[in-house]
Structure formats: C-alpha cells, structure tokens
Amino acid sequence: MADLEALVDQVLSIDDSKSRHEVLADLKFTKNAETTINRIFDGQFLKGTSLDLLKRQQSSNDALIILDSDEEQESADLLQDDLFSSKQPQDLVELDDLPSLPVKKASPVVLTTDVLEVNSSLSKQSYDLLDLDDLPSLSQKELSPKNLDYHEFDSLPSTHDFFDQLISQKRDRPIVEIDDDEDEPLTNPNGKRKTTDDMVSSREKKRLEVDERKQQKADAAEAKRIQKEQKALEKQRLKEQKQLEKEKTVLLEKENRLRLDRTQILQEMLIDIHPQFLQSKPGQLLEALLKSKEAHLRDLTTYETLPNYTIGWRRRCQSEWDQNSQAFVPLETTKIVKEPVVLIYLDTLTFINHLQADTLDQLVNSLERPGRQIMMLIEGLEGYYKKKMLITRRAFASQVLQTTTTNTKKKSNSINQAISEGPGKEEVEETLNYLQLMRHVMLVTTKDAQDTASWIESLTIDLGLGRYKSKNLNNSFKVSKCGHDAHDTFFKMLQEVQLCTPAIATSIMSHYPTLQSLHQAYQSTQTTSEAELMLADLEVERSALQIRDRKINRVMSRKMYTIFNSQDPEQIIY
Structure with a gap:
C-alpha cells in the first residue's frame, strides 16, 4: 500500500x-x-x-x-x-x-x-x-x-x-x-x-552515456594495468638493485682478501718481453714456464718503439684503493695499469764489456724515469768468478812450467781470453755496490738460464703481491655478519681475533658477558702485566676429542689485552 x-x-x-x-x-x-x-x-x-x-x-x-x-x-x-x-x-x-x-x-x-x-x-x-x-x-x-x-x-x-x-x-x-x-x-x-525525436535523442543520450561509462571503465582498467606494470617494474628494479648490492658486497670481499695463490697473482699480470730475449735460451725457458701457469705474455715492441730494456709489467686492475675506507673498491670495467718497474737482462760478458767501456752509467741514465725502479739481472756472474780464478791458476801454472819445458803455443779461446783480460772480483763488486747505493739499481744475479727464468717468475709474483702488501699488510679484510643481539655480536667480535675459537669466546663471555664488563675488568687491574694475564688460565670447555680440560694461554690473553687497550692504530698484532 x-x-x-x-x-x-x-x-x-x-x-x-x-x-x-x-x-x-x-x-x-x-x-x-x-x-x-x-x-x-x-x-x-x-x-x-x-x-x-x-x-x-x-x-x-x-x-x-x-x-x-x-x-x-x-x-x-x-x-x-x-x-x-x-x-x-x-x-x-x-x-x-x-x-x-x-x-x-x-x-x-x-x-x-x-x-x-x-x-x-x-x-x-x-x-x-x-x-x-x-x-x-x-x-x-x-x-x-x-x-x-x-x-x-x-x-x-x-x-x-x-x-x-x-x-x-x-x-x-x-x-x-x-x-x-x-x-x-x-x-x-x-x-x-515527448515526441519520437525526443525519445530518440533520449536513447541516443543514454547510449552516449553508456559508451562514456564503458570508456571510463576501459580507462580505469588501463590505468590499473599501467599502475600494475609500474609496480612490477619497481619490484623488479628493487630486486635487481638488491642483487647488484649483493654482488658488490661479494666483489668487495673478494677484492680485499689476502692474495695467497701465486698462480692467481701471476694470471693478473701482463708480462711484456723483448722479442730478442725470447729467442735466447733463458727467454724460451721463461716462456714455457709462464705459459704452463696461464700467464699472459706480450711483445714489448707492440707498446714501445725501440725499448732499451728487456721486460716490463702491466697489471689488469679490477679494483682501486680507496683512501677513505682503507679498502679496495671494485671497478665496473677492467683497468690496465703499467707497473713502474723495468728489468734489463745482461749476461756476464755484456756486463764486463760495459764495465770495461765505462758505459754502465750511460745505460742506467737511458732507463731512468721519474718514479721508475730499475732492476738489473746479471746471469753467470759466479761462473765468471770461478772461470777467472781458474784461468789465473792455469796461467800461473803455465808460467811455472815454462821454466822447465819448451814453450809451446796453444790456440786460445776468445771467451777465456776475455775472461782472463776482464776485471777481477773486487772491481766487479765495487761496481755493483756503486749501482746499488748511488744509482738505486736493484741487482739480481743468477747462475744459469734455468735460474734466470725462475727468478723472473718470482719477481713477477712478488711484484703482483706488492700492491696488496703495501695496503693491507697483515690485515685480513672480510665483511662479517652482524649478530642478532648484543650478546651474539660480542660473541662474533671475539672470534674475529686470530686463533680465538668459539670455545675460547664462550669461556671469556662466561666471566665477562659484555664488552663493558671486560673493559671495566681491565681498568680495575693495578699493573699492565696483570691486565695482560687477566684472561690466562680461564678454563675452556673440553671438546669430545680431548681427554682433559684446557685453558686460555698467555699469548691469547696478551693479544686480547692489546686489541682492546692499544692506542696505536698502526700496531701489528701477531
């Protein structure tokens, strides 16, 4: 109703x-x-x-x-x-x-x-x-x-x-x-x-309104789809950014590890060798030795015209040293850096000729560059000394025999003649001291071709390690995981000390559960020696493989004291 x-x-x-x-x-x-x-x-x-x-x-x-x-x-x-x-x-x-x-x-x-x-x-x-x-x-x-x-x-x-x-x-x-x-x-x-025209216009208006509503719905659906795509792209971007940060962290840890693998260091170096040296016996031995360890050899004349030295080095750098963070920061692309070290190879006779002609200073001057270190490798110098002594003895014996026997002429060897006419050991040693002290030339003497190849390999590896030794000497860098609370963080921090096992860290935390309590205990001691031995003789939990209990030794106790109380930032802790 x-x-x-x-x-x-x-x-x-x-x-x-x-x-x-x-x-x-x-x-x-x-x-x-x-x-x-x-x-x-x-x-x-x-x-x-x-x-x-x-x-x-x-x-x-x-x-x-x-x-x-x-x-x-x-x-x-x-x-x-x-x-x-x-x-x-x-x-x-x-x-x-x-x-x-x-x-x-x-x-x-x-x-x-x-x-x-x-x-x-x-x-x-x-x-x-x-x-x-x-x-x-x-x-x-x-x-x-x-x-x-x-x-x-x-x-x-x-x-x-x-x-x-x-x-x-x-x-x-x-x-x-x-x-x-x-x-x-x-x-x-x-x-x-209303007339028929009015009804038609009304139906047309309704149809237009329906079309408009459909268009609005389509626009709303399109906007929703675009918003959904944008959210998906943003999610993918955040995921990629997180993955990139993770990769950067891995690279940072990798680049700051101590280089202990000599083969890996050797593969990082590029060895530029003069083609004339490769044709010699020590050069062939060096090439075979380096290629067996997957080292990279290059022709020196490709990078320099008329070089006056024998071997040069370059490094493929994937990181650079950051002075602020005191760590190696990874680079996006590999960077080739020339090492400021050159090596000149001289056999004994060549060295003697330069010595007799007094052209060693001229040779060193041609190799000197600002910031460059010159290395001179002399092969067979000890053999020269022995042969020189042997020839001298033979000459003395020959002179003695000439008084009793008829004088007979023997065909002399050119090498032996050059050695016999060459400078003595005292003169050679004096020249070597001059090159080291006055011209700051690094000298390396080898016995034979095999020893020369081995020495060049060792020099290459030491040169590769020198970049890292000068930056983080005795300092192993590693990104450590953080603890989930203060107790777990202190537990992980103690284990960062070398040779501090989880059992030793647990023993220390059983007596000093926090860093503040450990610091207060150090401050309450009367003397430094007492503080250094404060953690000594603390019982460590016995493991299943040990029959008797063990204790923290005095070396570990002193190390802990030095770490938590030293005020010298450059002090090396062994």
Whole structure:
C-alpha cells in the first residue's frame, strides 16, 4: 500500500486534475505510474477499473447530462429548454463560461467523451458534475442572459481537440522523474508526451552515456594495468638493485682478501718481453714456464718503439684503493695499469764489456724515469768468478812450467781470453755496490738460464703481491655478519681475533658477558702485566676429542689485552 501511495503522489505531482481516490483506483489496475499518466492523457483514465463499472451503472439509473460528441445538438437543446423555458432559444453556451453557481454535488461520473472547460475564474476549483434534478433549483436571476456569456458554435469540439485545449490552458508544472533508472522525464514542460525525436535523442543520450561509462571503465582498467606494470617494474628494479648490492658486497670481499695463490697473482699480470730475449735460451725457458701457469705474455715492441730494456709489467686492475675506507673498491670495467718497474737482462760478458767501456752509467741514465725502479739481472756472474780464478791458476801454472819445458803455443779461446783480460772480483763488486747505493739499481744475479727464468717468475709474483702488501699488510679484510643481539655480536667480535675459537669466546663471555664488563675488568687491574694475564688460565670447555680440560694461554690473553687497550692504530698484532 505504501508503494501505491508513493505512485499516487508521483501522478498527482504531474497532473492534479484527478482525485486521489480515482488515481489510486487506476493504479490498482495498472500497477504503474507511467501507464496511469498515459491513460490520463489518452482519455483512458479509470477504464476497466471498479470505479468505471460503478459509474456506468449509476449513469444508467440517474438522469445525468452526458455530453457525447455523437449527440451534441440534442444535449444542447435539452439544456436550453430546461434553463430558458420562457424565452426565445439562444445560441448554445459553454457551461465552463458560467459564473460560479451554487449547485449540489452529485456522484462523480467519468466523462467518456467530452470534458467541460471551466472558466478562468473557476480554474482553481475542482470539477463538479451537474445532476438534472438540481438544475430547476437554480434561480432565474442566476440563469438570466445577463449573467451568462454566450458563444455560438455550430458543433461541439471533438474529444481530442477539447482535451488538447484543456491541456494547453494548464499551468506549467515542474517535471518530476518517476523512475530513477530513466534519465529523461516522460513529459516536456508543456505537459505533453515527448515526441519520437525526443525519445530518440533520449536513447541516443543514454547510449552516449553508456559508451562514456564503458570508456571510463576501459580507462580505469588501463590505468590499473599501467599502475600494475609500474609496480612490477619497481619490484623488479628493487630486486635487481638488491642483487647488484649483493654482488658488490661479494666483489668487495673478494677484492680485499689476502692474495695467497701465486698462480692467481701471476694470471693478473701482463708480462711484456723483448722479442730478442725470447729467442735466447733463458727467454724460451721463461716462456714455457709462464705459459704452463696461464700467464699472459706480450711483445714489448707492440707498446714501445725501440725499448732499451728487456721486460716490463702491466697489471689488469679490477679494483682501486680507496683512501677513505682503507679498502679496495671494485671497478665496473677492467683497468690496465703499467707497473713502474723495468728489468734489463745482461749476461756476464755484456756486463764486463760495459764495465770495461765505462758505459754502465750511460745505460742506467737511458732507463731512468721519474718514479721508475730499475732492476738489473746479471746471469753467470759466479761462473765468471770461478772461470777467472781458474784461468789465473792455469796461467800461473803455465808460467811455472815454462821454466822447465819448451814453450809451446796453444790456440786460445776468445771467451777465456776475455775472461782472463776482464776485471777481477773486487772491481766487479765495487761496481755493483756503486749501482746499488748511488744509482738505486736493484741487482739480481743468477747462475744459469734455468735460474734466470725462475727468478723472473718470482719477481713477477712478488711484484703482483706488492700492491696488496703495501695496503693491507697483515690485515685480513672480510665483511662479517652482524649478530642478532648484543650478546651474539660480542660473541662474533671475539672470534674475529686470530686463533680465538668459539670455545675460547664462550669461556671469556662466561666471566665477562659484555664488552663493558671486560673493559671495566681491565681498568680495575693495578699493573699492565696483570691486565695482560687477566684472561690466562680461564678454563675452556673440553671438546669430545680431548681427554682433559684446557685453558686460555698467555699469548691469547696478551693479544686480547692489546686489541682492546692499544692506542696505536698502526700496531701489528701477531
């Protein structure tokens, strides 16, 4: 019932010419406010309802004036005879033009064909139908021609024309949407139903709105997809960044490890060798030795024109030393760095010739460069000394024999002659000291070609290790894992000390559970020796392989004291 009352209010808000009772009766029949309004406009209001049947019965019993378009003239004559029996017939008048008459209300009857048009003075009042029994009660004065406004017309207007005229005289009322689903009202401001063009435009508008909503949904889905892709890209970027940081950490740890593998160091170096030296016996032995260890040999003349030395070195650097962090920082690309060291190879006879010609200073001057270290490798110097001594003895023996035997000439060897005429050991040693002390030349003496190749290999490895020894001497760098709490962190920190096992760390923490307690214990000692031996003789938990318990030794105790109390940042702890 509440729904019907709401529908009644909707119908009356559009057309209040009908009573609430009638509208309710029609809505009970149609069950739809839109259909009821259409029935009002089409003249089908209350048709088929209970009120329609009741009024039909009443119309058959009561003598009512029913203006039918088919009997327009008869109804007009009957009305004129009843109203003006003593006067001449006048033109038909419209009852709507009559002034307000005191008439008795009769039962409401549905006008099936025509509807009387009410005068403008009566437009605001409800429509009352006249009963024939009430017409004689009207006074003659009220029905006099002076009080009536007559209009001539040949015939009454048709139902549709009269209905359109009635609708055109109605006041404009606000349009109220009946159905929330409908975007457009069913009537225009004049109260008439929309035309086909209006309905088409409404459907077109709805279609456009549906397309717009679809486009909005598509745009929202596209924006959501783009946002999802952006989130996936951001997630992938964070993942790659995390992986890159992890790789950098691994590289940092790798580059700062102590280089103990000599073969690995050898592979890091690039050895530039003069082609003439490679053709000699020691050069061939060196080439075979280095290639067996996967070292990289290069032709020296490719990088320098007319070099006056024998061997040079270059390094493939994958990291560089950072002075602030005191660690090697990995590089994105491999960098080739030339080592400031050159080696000149001289056999004994060549060295003796330079010595006798006094051209060693000239040779050193040609090799000197700012920041360059000169290494001079002399092969067979000890053999020269032995041969020189042997030749001297033989010459002395020959002189002794000349006094007793006939003098016989022997064909002399050029090498032996050069050795015999060469400088002695004292002169050679003096020259070597001059080169070392005054010209800062690093001297290396070898016995033979095999020893020369071995020495050059060792020099190459030591040169490769020198870069790391000068930076982190006796300092093993490693990125340690952090502890999950203070106790675990202190436990891991103690194990960073060399030879401090987890058992020793546990023994220390059983007496001094925190770093602060250990520091306070050191501060409470009277002498340094007492503090150094404070951790000595602490019992260490026995392992399954040991029969008896063991204790922390004095060396470990002194090491712990030095680490936690030393104020020298460059102190080396063994």
